[in-house]
Amino acid sequence: MLKIVLDGQEVMTAEGATLLEAARAAGIEIPTICWHPATTANGLCRLCVVEVEGMRLLQPACIVRVAEGMKVQTRSERVIRARRTILEMLASSVDLSDSPEIRALMQEYHASAERFPGAKRRDVPLKDDNPMYVRDYAKCVLCWRCVQVCAEDAQYTYAINFSGRGYETEIGTFFDAPMPATTCVFCGQCVGVCPTGALKPKREFLLEQGLKPEEIVTRSSGRKQRRENR
Amino acid sequence: MSEINLPALRNAISPYLPLGRSGLLPALHAAQAVCGWIPPEAAAEVARLLNVPLAEVHGVIEFYSLFYNEPVGRRITRVCTDVACALKGGDALLNGLCAQHGIRPGQTTLDGAVTIESAPCLGMCDLAPAVLTVDDGRWTVGDGKLRPRSPIYGLNRLLTARCGRGRQTTLAEYGGYEALRKALRMTPEQVVAEIKASGLVGRGGAAFPTGVKWEGAAKAEGSPKYVVCNTDESEPGTFKDRVLLMDDPHSVLEGMLIAGYAIGAARGYFYVRGEYAYMLPVLQAVFDSARKAGLLGENILNSGFSFEVEIRLGAGAYICGEETALFESIEGKRGFPRIKPPFPTTHGLFGKPTVINNVETMCNVPLILKMGAQAYRQIGTEKSTGPKLFCVSGDVARPGVYEVPFGVTLRELLAMAGGTDGGTEKETEKQIQAILFGGAAGTFATAEHLDVRLTFEDLRAAGLSLGSGVVMVFDHSRDLRKVLTKLGHFFAHESCGKCYPCQMGTQRQLEILERLAEGKSLPGDRERLQDVGWTMTDASLCGLGQTAASAVLSAMKLGLV
Ligand SMILES: Cc1cc2nc3c(=O)[nH]c(=O)nc-3n(C[C@H](O)[C@H](O)[C@H](O)COP(=O)(O)O)c2cc1C
Numbered sequence: 001m002l003k004i005v006l007d008g009q010e011v012m013t014a015e016g017a018t019l020l021e022a023a024r025a026a027g028i029e030i031p032t033i034c035w036h037p038a039t040t041a042n043g044l045c046r047l048c049v050v051e052v053e054g055m056r057l058l059q060p061a062c063i064v065r066v067a068e069g070m071k072v073q074t075r076s077e078r079v080i081r082a083r084r085t086i087l088e089m090l091a092s093s094v095d096l097s098d099s100p101e102i103r104a105l106m107q108e109y110h111a112s113a114e115r116f117p118g119a120k121r122r123d124v125p126l127k128d129d130n131p132m133y134v135r136d137y138a139k140c141v142l143c144w145r146c147v148q149v150c151a152e153d154a155q156y157t158y159a160i161n162f163s164g165r166g167y168e169t170e171i172g173t174f175f176d177a178p179m180p181a182t183t184c185v186f187c188g189q190c191v192g193v194c195p196t197g198a199l200k201p202k203r204e205f206l207l208e209q210g211l212k213p214e215e216i217v218t219r220s221s222g223r224k225q226r227r228e229n230r
Numbered sequence: 231m232s233e234i235n236l237p238a239l240r241n242a243i244s245p246y247l248p249l250g251r252s253g254l255l256p257a258l259h260a261a262q263a264v265c266g267w268i269p270p271e272a273a274a275e276v277a278r279l280l281n282v283p284l285a286e287v288h289g290v291i292e293f294y295s296l297f298y299n300e301p302v303g304r305r306i307t308r309v310c311t312d313v314a315c316a317l318k319g320g321d322a323l324l325n326g327l328c329a330q331h332g333i334r335p336g337q338t339t340l341d342g343a344v345t346i347e348s349a350p351c352l353g354m355c356d357l358a359p360a361v362l363t364v365d366d367g368r369w370t371v372g373d374g375k376l377r378p379r380s381p382i383y384g385l386n387r388l389l390t391a392r393c394g395r396g397r398q399t400t401l402a403e404y405g406g407y408e409a410l411r412k413a414l415r416m417t418p419e420q421v422v423a424e425i426k427a428s429g430l431v432g433r434g435g436a437a438f439p440t441g442v443k444w445e446g447a448a449k450a451e452g453s454p455k456y457v458v459c460n461t462d463e464s465e466p467g468t469f470k471d472r473v474l475l476m477d478d479p480h481s482v483l484e485g486m487l488i489a490g491y492a493i494g495a496a497r498g499y500f501y502v503r504g505e506y507a508y509m510l511p512v513l514q515a516v517f518d519s520a521r522k523a524g525l526l527g528e529n530i531l532n533s534g535f536s537f538e539v540e541i542r543l544g545a546g547a548y549i550c551g552e553e554t555a556l557f558e559s560i561e562g563k564r565g566f567p568r569i570k571p572p573f574p575t576t577h578g579l580f581g582k583p584t585v586i587n588n589v590e591t592m593c594n595v596p597l598i599l600k601m602g603a604q605a606y607r608q609i610g611t612e613k614s615t616g617p618k619l620f621c622v623s624g625d626v627a628r629p630g631v632y633e634v635p636f637g638v639t640l641r642e643l644l645a646m647a648g649g650t651d652g653g654t655e656k657e658t659e660k661q662i663q664a665i666l667f668g669g670a671a672g673t674f675a676t677a678e679h680l681d682v683r684l685t686f687e688d689l690r691a692a693g694l695s696l697g698s699g700v701v702m703v704f705d706h707s708r709d710l711r712k713v714l715t716k717l718g719h720f721f722a723h724e725s726c727g728k729c730y731p732c733q734m735g736t737q738r739q740l741e742i743l744e745r746l747a748e749g750k751s752l753p754g755d756r757e758r759l760q761d762v763g764w765t766m767t768d769a770s771l772c773g774l775g776q777t778a779a780s781a782v783l784s785a786m787k788l789g790l791v
């Protein structure tokens with residue numbers, strides 16, 4: 001065990017713990033979007049950034065490990081400005097209507113969804129190309145989790161990766177092939193780790209569209225396709 | 231479906247098969263050379279032969295702007311429209327060329343003969359406006375030359391003694407690698423100690439002490455170890471590394487060999503930015519002549535030290551100049567920066583201890599060994615030792631590479647460059663509106679700063695950054711809001727997209743800057759710029775995002791916009 005100072009409060013933590021783990025154990029909540037217990041931490045959403053004494057820049061709590069005597073501010077002014085601005089930029093880029101957790105964070109950090117008028121949004125049409133799930137990348141926050149579980153973090157299927165780069169990045173398949181034409185085995189793990197409803201089971205999607213459960217079975221294009229393939 | 235010539239494709243890719251995943255970028259370059267672009271069938275064949283998942287091959291093609299996922303013209307003309315070239319009519323040139331062919335930027339003529347597109351900084355700011363053409367695999371610059379020829383100026387030219395003649399220095403002219411011979415008579419520890427004693431710090435932008443870096447890699451557990459020469463030079467306004475490599479390549483190679491000996495590496499990589507592809511034959515010829523002379527390969531100069539080098543060509547991504555993104559790129563992946571620590575000295579290329587140095591840093595190494603650390607330290611100042619290359623461009627009479635000892639003032643440097651219009655010093659002082667220091671990722675200065683001494687310590691104290699040695703001058707006729715928009719566009723185009731602050735912040739920053747330049751700012755835009763800028767600076771994962779707002783914030787602070 002070693003001692004660190006979290007928001008002015010001395011805390012004993014396990015060696016090798018990340019700041020995120022240490023804070024959560026001490027009852028201090030640090031927000032995250034990309035972090036997930038089943039995926040390798042990439043520290044890319046930067047929502048978990050904290051101020052560590054002696055470091056020039058904010059540090060991602062999901063990555064940085066505790067060290068004896070470390071002094072950490074989890075809610076300094078700089079931290080709050082970064083978190084609020086990131087949330088505001090996110091709301092100006094993607095559709096967060098299916099992301100109650102992120103919307104709750106926005107309230108907590110007084111982040112305004114209208115902060116960036118005239119911002120180019122990542123409005124892309126919904127992809128409905130397979131019987132198991134739909135892909136609505138207008139809701140995608142690029143947390144990478146789906147790509148990670150499809151690859152080395154779980155499934156070793158490598159059906160999806162990225163297209164474009166920077167702001168124009170989108171999760172994509174080989175030359176935009178429809179899902180059934182890829183290596184996808186429809187294990188559903190990507191849907192399971194999606195934090196925003198960008199990946200959604202087809203059934204849930206169709207119910208939301210107003211279909212009745214009994215209609216869905218007969219309308220499933222999946223059965224038809226599978227029959228054709230035989 | 232496009233028809234592809236499979237046998238030709240397989241033949242072109244075959245040299246890279248032994249490299250496995252790391253052969254992906256070379257294989258894609260080869261595929262593109264055969265097909266003119268990378269059709270899905272060719273990408274699939276590359277994926278199959280290299281055993282890389284299809285989606286990942288596609289992800290890599292999508293990341294690099296010089297890989298084309300749709301057909302392009304047999305001739306591709308790229309016109310630089312970045313900051314320095316914009317001052318010299320880059321945009322007008324682009325639009326004029328497009329009008330001649332009846333197309334818009336980024337389009338291909340109907341007959342498939344020509345594609346014309348705008349390009350981020352091509353590293354030819356001294357020759358602005360810069361144009362790069364690939365015609366059936368033949369690379370030319372300007373109107374048909376095989377290589378750019380840069381003017382070089384300086385007080386005491388040590389690094390550039392053999393540069394500026396418009397041709398490469400031959401091995402006979404260069405000499406017998408005296409510095410390497412001297413190093414091989416020393417122990418590796420002594421070589422590291424000599425570099426440490428010289429006070430050399432890296433010239434790539436991060437200003438890290440080179441000797442300390444070498445010591446770290448030398449002492450690190452793990453093998454093999456690697457040396458990488460960062461030849462990505464993509465910081466807008468920077469062109470010195472191109473000059474060194476094209477004109478005096480042996481000194482870069484000699485520096486790399488010495489680094490290899492010092493840290494116990496047997497392999498080195500030159501990672502050359504895709505836009506510098508015309509360098510490849512030069513480098514290859516240099517390796518061949520060095521090998522023939524027993525200076526490269528097995529048992530160099532009968533010392534028992536062996537070293538091999540390999541060239542890797544980037545494909546249009548500024549972020550691949552960032553050291554960890556560069557490693558990813560050599561490993562055949564998208565150029566996503568890694569989280570640091572761990573640092574390259576312990577976990578670098580292929581996860582192994584690696585020294586990565588800038589081209590100019592490498593060139594200082596033979597100089598230090600030849601002169602001795604103590605004599606080298608006599609050049610420059612106590613804390614900034616040695617000679618330094620500055621890339622002077624924009625509104626000056628004589629743009630070019632300037633070699634000066636650290637410690638000359640900005641005023642002196644600009645006087646050497648002939649001032650803003652070749653006029654007197656007083657006129658120059660009046661005409662300067664702003665000077666961009668350190669590149670797009672740098673900071674603005676004004677005429678108030680003319681007496682600042684060009685050293686790491688003085689510039690830092692003045693709130694400026696030396697960066698990669700860029701000094702770009704803007705006179706009062708320039709609209710700085712347009713300049714800022716160019717910078718904003720550069721970062722939005724080059725952000726890798728991995729982390730949120732930079733992925734979205736570079737886009738939001740660009741949108742606000744565009745409004746500013748069009749005189750359509752909204753209430754609250756300045757606060758938005760500050761919040762976005764500081765969030766990128768404070769919270770981004772890598773140096774790109776951390777500096778993407780640097781110039782904008784400095785311009786606001788100085789009241790320039
Ligand atoms: C976005 C970005 C781009 C960079 N581009 C280059 C480059 O083109 N050339 C270079 O030498 N260093 C570049 N660097 C710095 C490298 O990461 C690294 O610090 C440098 O190559 C180390 O060499 P040095 O110690 O000799 O300077 C870049 C850094 C960042 C963050």
Ligand code: SF4
Binds near residue numbers: 730770
């Ligand atoms: S700062 Fe920008 S370039 Fe660097 S990792 Fe983040 S998104 Fe990529």
